[in-house]
Amino acid sequence: MMRAPILLQSRERLWPVVRERLDAIELGLELVLDGLDCSHGQHGFVDGLARDGAGAPVLVLLAVEGDPLLLPRVMSAAEFLARNEQALVHAVPEGNYCRGAVARILVIGTEAANAELAALQRLGLRERGLPGLELCRLEPFRLAGTERFAVSWIDVAGPAVGVTGAPIQEPAAPSAKSLASPMPAAATDDPSDGRVAGDVRQAKSDGAADDGRFEELLDHGRSELWQLVEVLCDRLDPAVRIEREGLRRRITWQGRPLGQVVCRDGGLRATAASGQEHTLLSKSDVRVFGDQLVRRYAELAGLRSHCSVAAPTNGVAAARGSSAGAPPVPSSFDGNGSTPRVQVRNAAVSRSQPPARDTLRSAMVEAMLSPEEFAALAESQNAAMPEEPPG
Amino acid sequence: MPHREAAVVAFASGKGGTGKSFLTTSLAIALHRRGRRVVVVDCDFGLANAHLLFGVKPVYTMRNVLDGGVTTEQSLTATPHGPMLLAGGSGIASLCELDAGHMALVARSMQWLARSFDVVLIDSPAGLAPQALLMALAATHVVVVTNPEIAALTDAYALIKCLSRQPGCPELHLAVNRVLEPGLGLLTYERLAAVSKQFSGCSLHYVGEIAEDPAVTHRRLGQEPLLVSHPTCRTSLAIQRMLATMQQQMAGLEPIVCTGGGIDQRMTAQLARW
Ligand SMILES: Nc1ncnc2c1ncn2[C@@H]1O[C@H](COP(=O)(O)OP(=O)(O)O)[C@@H](O)[C@H]1O
Ligand SMILES: [Mg+2]
Numbered sequence: 001m002m003r004a005p006i007l008l009q010s011r012e013r014l015w016p017v018v019r020e021r022l023d024a025i026e027l028g029l030e031l032v033l034d035g036l037d038c039s040h041g042q043h044g045f046v047d048g049l050a051r052d053g054a055g056a057p058v059l060v061l062l063a064v065e066g067d068p069l070l071l072p073r074v075m076s077a078a079e080f081l082a083r084n085e086q087a088l089v090h091a092v093p094e095g096n097y098c099r100g101a102v103a104r105i106l107v108i109g110t111e112a113a114n115a116e117l118a119a120l121q122r123l124g125l126r127e128r129g130l131p132g133l134e135l136c137r138l139e140p141f142r143l144a145g146t147e148r149f150a151v152s153w154i155d156v157a158g159p160a161v162g163v164t165g166a167p168i169q170e171p172a173a174p175s176a177k178s179l180a181s182p183m184p185a186a187a188t189d190d191p192s193d194g195r196v197a198g199d200v201r202q203a204k205s206d207g208a209a210d211d212g213r214f215e216e217l218l219d220h221g222r223s224e225l226w227q228l229v230e231v232l233c234d235r236l237d238p239a240v241r242i243e244r245e246g247l248r249r250r251i252t253w254q255g256r257p258l259g260q261v262v263c264r265d266g267g268l269r270a271t272a273a274s275g276q277e278h279t280l281l282s283k284s285d286v287r288v289f290g291d292q293l294v295r296r297y298a299e300l301a302g303l304r305s306h307c308s309v310a311a312p313t314n315g316v317a318a319a320r321g322s323s324a325g326a327p328p329v330p331s332s333f334d335g336n337g338s339t340p341r342v343q344v345r346n347a348a349v350s351r352s353q354p355p356a357r358d359t360l361r362s363a364m365v366e367a368m369l370s371p372e373e374f375a376a377l378a379e380s381q382n383a384a385m386p387e388e389p390p391g
Numbered sequence: 392m393p394h395r396e397a398a399v400v401a402f403a404s405g406k407g408g409t410g411k412s413f414l415t416t417s418l419a420i421a422l423h424r425r426g427r428r429v430v431v432v433d434c435d436f437g438l439a440n441a442h443l444l445f446g447v448k449p450v451y452t453m454r455n456v457l458d459g460g461v462t463t464e465q466s467l468t469a470t471p472h473g474p475m476l477l478a479g480g481s482g483i484a485s486l487c488e489l490d491a492g493h494m495a496l497v498a499r500s501m502q503w504l505a506r507s508f509d510v511v512l513i514d515s516p517a518g519l520a521p522q523a524l525l526m527a528l529a530a531t532h533v534v535v536v537t538n539p540e541i542a543a544l545t546d547a548y549a550l551i552k553c554l555s556r557q558p559g560c561p562e563l564h565l566a567v568n569r570v571l572e573p574g575l576g577l578l579t580y581e582r583l584a585a586v587s588k589q590f591s592g593c594s595l596h597y598v599g600e601i602a603e604d605p606a607v608t609h610r611r612l613g614q615e616p617l618l619v620s621h622p623t624c625r626t627s628l629a630i631q632r633m634l635a636t637m638q639q640q641m642a643g644l645e646p647i648v649c650t651g652g653g654i655d656q657r658m659t660a661q662l663a664r665w
Contacts, residue, residue, distance in 0.1 A: 237495065291490065293491075294663075295664070360524045363519075367553035369545055369549055376585075376589070376590070
């Protein structure tokens with residue numbers, strides 16, 4: 001039996017799916033309004049006006065197969081931005097845009113629209129003046145019976161990436177995040193079996209268009225804090241990687257997430273694998289976040305089981321022998337916490353965390369002597385030195 | 392893969408100045424004389440002084456390792472009396488405040504050391520800071536060094552109580568230093584062991600006492616260690632006896648065969664609880 005692809009090629013079917021999933025395509029991207037007409041007529045149609053994590057306007061256009069108007073639409077959008085970029089802050093107050101944030105155009109297509117995307121890519125490469133044009137392609141696939149889609153970014157500033165026929169880049173392994181965030185049922189486009197679809201992000205290549213924006217958007221102080229995080233990751237293990245992905249930096253160890261840092265409105269928002277969030281404002285915030293990264297790293301290295309051997313006084317043998325790897329617990333930062341599946345995962349994570357009191361720091365508190373213990377030691381002192389006056 | 396790893400003994404104390412560095416360096420020299428490849432790791436990051444007791448001027452310290460400037464091997468200083476030393480970064484305030492990332496690096500250094508030497512002696516940081524607990528919990532044996540005074544005793548007990556409650560806690564041993572009259576060490580041990588048993592349910596092993604010796608206190612910088620200059624004096628003999636007792640209690644201080652993870656994994660496991 002043939003299954004209909006989840007992303008049907010008509011704009012009417014594709015847009016409802018995409019508008020719900022902008023945040024999965026680029027972290028922090030949210031739709032402000034549908035259907036912007038920027039030049040009075042069919043050439044001026046933009047599918048949606050969005051706001052990115054940095055507070056900048058983003059004109060979102062869909063690329064569908066055989067759309068002869070795509071190119072003129074993109075050109076119109078670019079001209080519109082050139083004229084009105086800063087005016088949008090006032091003209092669209094519901095966008096809550098940041099003054100000075102650089103607007104851009106994001107074109108989203110599927111594999112069926114490869115020819116259109118390729119044409120746009122050539123245009124982007126030729127027309128260096130085209131402000132902030134970005135292209136990405138969604139590729140649907142099935143995983144464990146559910147529909148997913150991979151997002152691959154098409155380089156408009158360098159050589160072609162995966163726009164001609166078969167993908168050039170291997171789809172990245174599904175991240176814990178994408179597996180843990182099934183697509184909302186309303187957005188599924190596969191009514192035949194009612195299964196939900198999620199997405200898999202393909203990390204942008206280092207040279208991709210907006211990857212440098214993360215660093216650019218940080219002021220001096222934040223930039224220093226981010227460098228501290230980088231140093232910390234560097235120290236931890238050579239296998240710890242920082243994956244660059246738009247305004248997000250995912251910190252992974254052997255492909256497993258340890259945490260992530262997102263640049264939002266010029267600030268740094270860090271999320272540990274446990275889901276705990278920190279706004280990084282000072283070195284001590286970085287230190288707290290760093291401690292959680294290390295803790296997660298230690299857990300993933302399969303070492304928590306070692307610690308869970310309760311051996312008050314003679315734990316050497318028991319503890320030394322156990323190095324069996326605890327199964328890695330998928331984490332679910334920025335997953336949609338409202339679905340039961342995600343909650344189960346979160347519960348699993350919190351179970352694998354030491355209880356709040358079970359840390360080396362909490363152990364220090366427990367070391368406080370009780371009056372009875374103190375008395376017993378002092379008594380022994382007096383017994384050991386009977387000549388000393390009792391005190 | 393089973394592999395061989397050094398016995399790792401951490402010398403710890405609840406409070407500073409009980410004689411950890413003196414004991415660590417003296418026992419290291421004694422062990423070297425028994426033909427063992429020994430390394431002393433000065434982890435008393437705030438008040439590192441093992442290099443002074445060995446009479447060496449290290450080019451590199453733990454700080455250089457943590458900065459990534461040198462490898463663990465390059466950071467070692469040979470001492471004139473045999474043992475190798477990984478010096479602590481003395482007087483470097485930032486090192487007092489090590490974070491978990493630093494400790495992950497220390498763990499990798501420790502792994503290299505444990506695989507390259509027969510015995511690793513750790514001069515632990517004093518007190519109950521997380522890094523002190525971490526070093527002690529990663530060792531194969533812990534020697535708590537105390538003095539007979541009540542202040543040292545209560546701090547030693549706090550450390551013992553705290554360590555004994557941690558998962559994966561190694562065997563705990565007690566050395567009593569600076570005793571004013573013979574036998575006071577044993578008495579101190581008996582009381583501390585009784586309180587530890589009664590209130591914390593843990594056992595302590597007694598490794599011996601060292602008398603208060605003005606020759607130790609009044610040694611000048613650059614003078615040879617007592618064990619070298621006066622190998623048969625009362626204190627040197629007590630050190631030798633202590634080493635013999637430790638060897639009895641600690642499986643000869645022979646390297647152990649690790650079937651699972653070694654010291655780096657033990658440290659990393661504890662790091663998960665940072
Ligand atoms: N048995 C002893 N007799 C006399 N003085 C001692 C003895 N052991 C240590 N000391 C002195 O006590 C002080 C602290 O010793 P040290 O080994 O540096 O302690 P720690 O490393 O625990 O801080 C030093 O001045 C040392 O010379
Ligand atoms: Mg010392």
